[in-house]
Amino acid sequence: MKRRTFLAGIAGTAACAHRPRLNVYNWSDYVAPDTISNFEREFGVAVRYGTYEGSAEMLAKVMSGNSGWDVIFPAAEFVPPMIELGLFAPLRHEKLGNLGALEAEFQRPRWDPGLQFTVPYMHGTTGIVFQKKLALTSWAGLWDARLSGKMTMLDDPLEVFAACLKKIGDSVNTGDPGQLRAAGQQAMTQKKLLRAYLNAEVRDQLVAGDVAVAQAWAVTAGQAIAAAPDKLAYAFPAEGFARYADNIAILRESSRADLAHDFINYLLRPEVAAKIVQATQTATANAEAWKLLPPAVRENPVLYPPAELLRRGEWFEPQTTASQKLRDRLWTEVKSSA
């Protein structure tokens, strides 16, 4: 059995060389197991599907302007600066018939009101995953010395500072140097108690019990809780939290814009989006897809919290250059501190 599959795999990879190709760069664990292969089969193409763990990683690869990727999935807060840098190709809406399936909120998002360059994909919140017996409810709980060595934060300056800022009562989008420095101090104090800075990689460690508390995206939380429902729980921190949304975009450097549009339209199909949601435990921006979900998923409190709860969440806004510089500097300092 395994030998046949092995040979088939080799043959398949060889055959791929002759079909048109699309290079897609996405977050890890963000599609269903058959999403890509179904697309390949239907459109007769070969997809090279690469994954990354952090926005910074993706941006670093893509910024050179000749990375080789066609379709990427930038987070909402990265969209305005990337538009400014001219990294995206304009979208042709006539090729995206399924755009109407999106939720009203995501038809005119604040980071790209006319959906000129991006199409919202999945969204969520950033909160805390914890072992049920610990009963955490706020960011302050992650500064608890008793949990030293068993906590992680996201390896993402925006998210870490957002948690720190919320803890001291400021907005996640502040550009005030005083507030930012105070947040930096908080992060440095916390670092001594942390086990590591991990993004989605923390999921398996949460399930295994190596990590007791983690700052995590709702999608990671959903996957972890699905794997260990009696052990883990998710909290929307009382002080406030950040909301995120990942979008699909086509890189300007891409020479396969038509095929890329087909891919985006394919992802917008309600059945496809619904399958992805069930496989990856994420919240979709696609209203038609949401209608297709089974009640258990539709009412999952981690993915689809009640509206009043969501109101405590803040979207990230683009930062001024000065603020961005200070944040970068502070992040390097935090990462470099003892």
Place this chain on the structure above:
Amino acid sequence: MLVTLVVPSAIICVYSVLTRGAYGGVERPFTFENFARMFDPLYGLIILRSFWIAGVATALCLVLGFPLALFIARAGARKNLFLALVILPFWTSFLIRIYAWMFLLRDTGLINTVLLGLHVVREPLPMLYNDGAVILGLVYGFLPFTVLPLYATLERLDKNLLEAAADLGSKPWDTLWRVTIPLSAPGIRAGAILVFVPCLGTYLTSDLLGGSKTILIGNLVQNQFTASRDWPFGAAASLALMAVAMGLLFAARRRGEELL
């Protein structure tokens, strides 16, 4: 070969005096700010830390490697077999060997499972994601780098000198301290350099075993060239690291001596 060494170094030099763009990328103005930044006490801490960890790892490698090299040098007919047994793990994927230690040291890893099972401890010991784990990984990875040069030196040691010492009434332990070790100085020097410099610039070990919390120079440079997108600063740090490597290399050379 000179081309692949000189040209990239030249480019790094140029980048190190440029400034970072708003989101990354390199731009004018030319500045020495990046080098000045290296003297910031914050980075001084990283540098000290890197030296400390590299130093401890090197010392451990030397101390642990010497008896092993001595054993092999005196092993007679099966020398090559023993030598091969040392080299074998070394050449089989550095990355995998680090992963092996992750597997062992985790809270739910093998060592903790055994300790908990034997009721030696009540809670799992936090053995991963700290300096100790990094040093352990480094020693495990670089031990052969000290064994080989030490063995080479010890093997060429003139047995007559050892016999002479014994004839003069020296006990084996004394002979070791006063004759063997001083005479193996070239091997010790070679081993130290071969371990210290790569340890100083280590990236993988501190990344995987240190939980991306232990920032050493290697991680700093890597970070600047990827996530932080601050190529000029990364270039300055990288040059500093190169300078240290070259400095140590020159300092340890003696005339007419081959390192390998």
Place this chain on the structure above:
Amino acid sequence: MRKGLALYAVAAYAFLHLPLLILAVFSFNVSKFTQWQGFSLAWYRAAFTDRELLESAGNSLIIAAGATAIATIIGTLAAYALWKRASPWLAGAMYLSLVTPEIVTGVSLLALFQWSFRFLHLRLGMHTVILAHVAFCVAYVAVVVMARLRTFDPVLEEAALDLGATEFGAFRSVTLAYLAPAIAAAAMLAFTVSIDDYVITSLVAGVDSQTLPMVIYGLARRGVNPMLNAVSTVVVVGLGILVMISERLRSA
């Protein structure tokens, strides 16, 4: 003291080999956790049917083969040149290349490539990875060949010239023949170094050049995965065999 040394040696060898052996043992474990729950080849099956893993392994082999071929040629010539005319610059460059931390080499090469792309309209890909691997493999090849050259008597080459051979002919039939086992060993060494490289490759790889170490790193970052144990065992055994062949050739 003899016995003490022997005991110590046993402990040292255990330290060196046990972690990998344990990794291998647990690759046959049915369960994901570190309690033995039964023998199974399931993880190996998973590893061999993972498309990304297979593709990256293929890439690694192609890159290693290409880089080894080129580096062996350049390295042998460099060692020969060094042997004929002891240039301190060349020797210095060689040692520096060996001792420079990988991250510095990787970062310099990345800067070089990105800078040259402004004029060459290329992008990062298999070719950049192969070039980068050649850059750091050459030194390894040169060192191994040099070691063998030191035991070579230049008189033999002169004799060939006296007997009417051309310079190249002398080199080919006398020196090269003598060096053959060392060159083979050096090639194997370059191959293993290239297959294992992560740091430099991850910096200069492009869209289509995902290598096995890169996939392993990604898996290792996410925590323990028995499939990774299986992959590790396969790689270790494969490389181990290669290394043993190489050592046999070197002492031939």
